[in-house]
Amino acid sequence: MGSFKDVVGHKNIIEYIQNAVNANKVSHAYILNGERGSGKKMLATLFAETLLCEEQGSSPCNKCHSCKQTDSGNHPDVIWVQHEKPNTISVDDIRTQLNNDIEIKPYQGPYKIYIVPEADLMTTQAQNALLKTLEEPPEYAVIFLLTENAEKLLPTITSRCVMLKLRNIRDKLIRKYLMEKLEVPDYKADICTAFAQGNMGKAIMLAQSEHFGEIRDEVVQLLKYIHDMEISEIEKAIKRCQTYKLEINDYLDIIMIWYRDVLLYKATKDVNEIVFKDQVSSIKEQATRSSYEGIELILESLEKAKTRLDANVNFELVMELLCLTIKENG
Incomplete structure (x- = not known):
């Protein structure tokens, strides 16, 4: 996965995360709001990896057993909430994968982390079920809601979460990344950067x-x-x-x-x-x-x-x- 140093842009969010970790003031719930390809999953994974890292620093060490587990998607204390229906996260999805599971203490780390991609797809019933957990979460629980449309979440949900908004990345940073990291020719990097409109994920997708x-x-x-x-x-x-x-x-x-x-x-x-x-x-x-x-x-x-x-x-x-x-x- 790398570290926060490898992330292009989002410096304010990274600084916030690292300050929260250093000061031991990690919230129980975060909303990462940004368009598709903006880096929500990457930031949530790096945050989770940092919280569970055995070195207990402000960035994952990438060497310890916990970091390797998180990086490979096999850490028992990092749960990605799935949904079978393509456009809906049902109340049963939230109850079985999050609400019922969260009462079980972490298996090996200090935290138990739940990541909900496309959180705006939660039905009203699913959000209300989640709300009960957000009102009285266990000390060890951290929940990340990843969404392109935070306004679709209930106000009662957003008021109990820390909102992290992913902004557009400057064109020159995207162009530099495409040319230096992906070795994209300069003319193609120019085109992909222009069409990406500040979205690194989209720029990479277009380049490839x-x-x-x-x-x-x-x-x-x-x-x-x-x-x-x-x-x-x-x-x-x-x-x-x-x-x-x-x-x-x-x-x-x-x-x-x-x-x-x-x-x-x-x-x-x-x-x-x-x-x-x-x-x-x-x-x-x-x-x-x-x-x-x-x-x-x-x-x-x-x-x-x-x-x-x-x-x-x-x-x-x-x-x-x-x-x-x-x-x-x-």
């Missing part, structure tokens, strides 16, 4: 993705020419888009960044902040042709498309509505 370049090129071709496309041509583009169905959020994010570029150039006439630097002439042309209202409508439609796809609305229908909105307003 076989399809990112293809998706980007497909989106660029669509957006450059959609204004003059016939409906049949748009339908063909949507069929090609189905190839990337599993990566559709990346596809939609690339469209969003394109129109943010258009909006930015229209408002400032500054090309330096544009992500699509190799498409400046097309960005300028669209900025001239599109109205502010039209661009805003497209950006809103992209958010609606994401919500609909998350709700399993028909893929082709969602994409067709989106493309028609882009054609009419772009």
Whole structure:
């Protein structure tokens, strides 16, 4: 796993964690709130590893038996709460894996640690079940709730937890990491950094993705020419888009960044902040042709498309509505 020194960004959170450990003021419950790929699991694991480390320092030693167990996912006092249903953490999941288990004292360490990924998927009943434990936790218990949407948690839950918000990481730190640690060529590091929008996990994923370049090129071709496309041509583009169905959020994010570029150039006439630097002439042309209202409508439609796809609305229908909105307003 490494140590806190290996973490890029999040210095304020790391400092908070280490101060809490040094002062022996570790809370019973934390919420790590940040978008997918922002580093929630990594920070929670490092925090857990530090608490259980036999050296009892402010960072894991990575050498002791406990650190090796945590790193390999085999520490008996680190419990990752699982859920069988893809979009729901049920009350039974919380009761069986957390509430009923937490009464058993740690097997070998000073703490017993529970990590709940996608905590915002807990049903109201599951959250209420967890609340009972948060109100009177055992001395040795530490609970980490990892979430992209802390606002979906009940106020009674958030009020009993320490909130750690993961912020975006500076582009130059992401670019440096990609080039030095992953040995990504500079031109590719530039592109991945720009599209990651401050998210290290996403930057790494894009750098290692076989399809990112293809998706980007497909989106660029669509957006450059959609204004003059016939409906049949748009339908063909949507069929090609189905190839990337599993990566559709990346596809939609690339469209969003394109129109943010258009909006930015229209408002400032500054090309330096544009992500699509190799498409400046097309960005300028669209900025001239599109109205502010039209661009805003497209950006809103992209958010609606994401919500609909998350709700399993028909893929082709969602994409067709989106493309028609882009054609009419772009």
